[in-house]
Amino acid sequence: MRHPAPRRTVVLLIGAISLAEGFSLVRLPPTACGKTSTSSTSNLSAVKTSSETAPAVSSRESKANEESFDWHKQWYPVLSEKDSDPGKAHAVQLLGKDLVVWRNTEGRWSAFDDRCPHRAAPLSEGRVEKDGSLLCAYHAWRFDTDGKCLSIPQSDRGGKDETNPRACAKLYPTQVAQDMVWVWGKNGPDAVLDSVLTKPALVSALEDKKGIKSGRVVPGVVTQRDLAYSWETFWENVMDPAHVVVSHHGLMGKRSMAKPLDLEATPQPAMTKEGFVVDNNSPQFGAKQGVATFVPPALVEIATELEDGKTISLVQYNIPTRPGWSRMFNRQLTITPEVVGENKGDDNKDKKRAPSLLQLVARISPVKLKLAPNEQRAWIQHIFSHMFVHQDMPLLYHQEKIMASSGHTGAKWSDGIYTPTTSDKGIHTLRKWIKKFGSGGPPWPKGYDTSLPSRHDNPDVMWDIYEQHTKHCTACLGALKRVEQCITAAKVSTVASLTWAVLRAASAISTSILASPGTPPSNFVAAKAMLPGVLLMLASLKTTKMLGSLRRMFYVYKYVHQEHD
């Protein structure tokens, strides 16, 4: 289909600039929605070359200036691609806006305003149809991946109503990178061009495909999790290494390991609107050096170099969803330094790599685990991540509400705290960036209620793993289903083993009576006969209890510091 002239100009311009910038522009949609083609946003699939995706602040420094950071002209990760059901429409929040994010049958992800142009029903309640369209569940209007209305069942005007610009869903640029679906923070006439010209904050090590294939770079598993505290509070926590051994007592060190930490914001690269770097000169756990790089709006990468030369890179993404809430994506990378000549035979090494313990268990398990190896690892990693997150949860959930209730927000934030040591340098550097470049924090839509709830309103919401993770995660939903099957099997086993024990006892007693008529059978005979069944029953009960504890990790997990010595 021929593009109207203004749109063609925009597309050519994007193509030319993209090539000049070194982008590999994969595809632009053939047409925009209806007659709004010159002003509607279009989806895109722009993937950057590896050299451009490095999040290092230094590579961006030359472009940085003293202008304030534009929160809306940015890429935000909104979904873990591997764990999101491609057959469903996903409700997502970003900067206070409600979006629907979905994938068509060709594998292309789209993001629209979560509002049907017909009568404002949420499109996230709709259905992804077999023909690759998104169907509104209210009156069955259908939309294609570009937001174009494909059909209005109630219309008989030969397509005239469908092509009216007012029938379009409002589209945001979208792309998939590093196992996450990313959405541009804005729609409108300039969104396509701006989004192509802006880099998402990716992790350079994850672009090392050869290193990943050889096992030199272990990419880890992405965990997506909604959190009942704000973007700012999340980043304060991440930029605060002093809390790790205290708050994560038992999982990462012990409270007794707390010690002075020498943190410093690096003078080079200096803080710009593109981010900043904080060095931890006294990392723990035998590490040589810790470096935290903040790349707004959504990434902190904490690289910790170990004595053996390996680097553990904790990659944390967080997006502001609504006041008092944020969405986290984390993963942990292990990077082994490349040795000259190491690459020889990498492919063979990859083929010969020994299966993991989990893969071996899955192979020999009597219960068929219909999980790919990655999925097996994913749900276990997700549970571990919840355990870790929930140690911080009661502190952060209440902390920001305590600060808000005393009026210590925004410019008055520092009046509410006392931070005499260098261990708090990271949070001060973060707040400095927010004040200097970030306009005081994520912007919310005009008229939006930005107040936080009272800390006493409904604090138990913070523990709700099912709502904040499981229901969005195909790996965990699959694992939960199998855990429930195993619980049923364990319960059946409990009843069956008890029945078996009783039958064995009855049989032993009758045998004893027949062998010695007139002599009452001894209790020992019955007890001995019952023993195997009773032991099996106890084992089944224990298994049921353990599986019940595991099942709870998919729903609710409450962590109380006072209960953990």
Ligand code: FES
């Ligand atoms: S509100 Fe969506 S089709 Fe009517």
Ligand SMILES: [Fe+2]
């Ligand atoms: Fe999960």
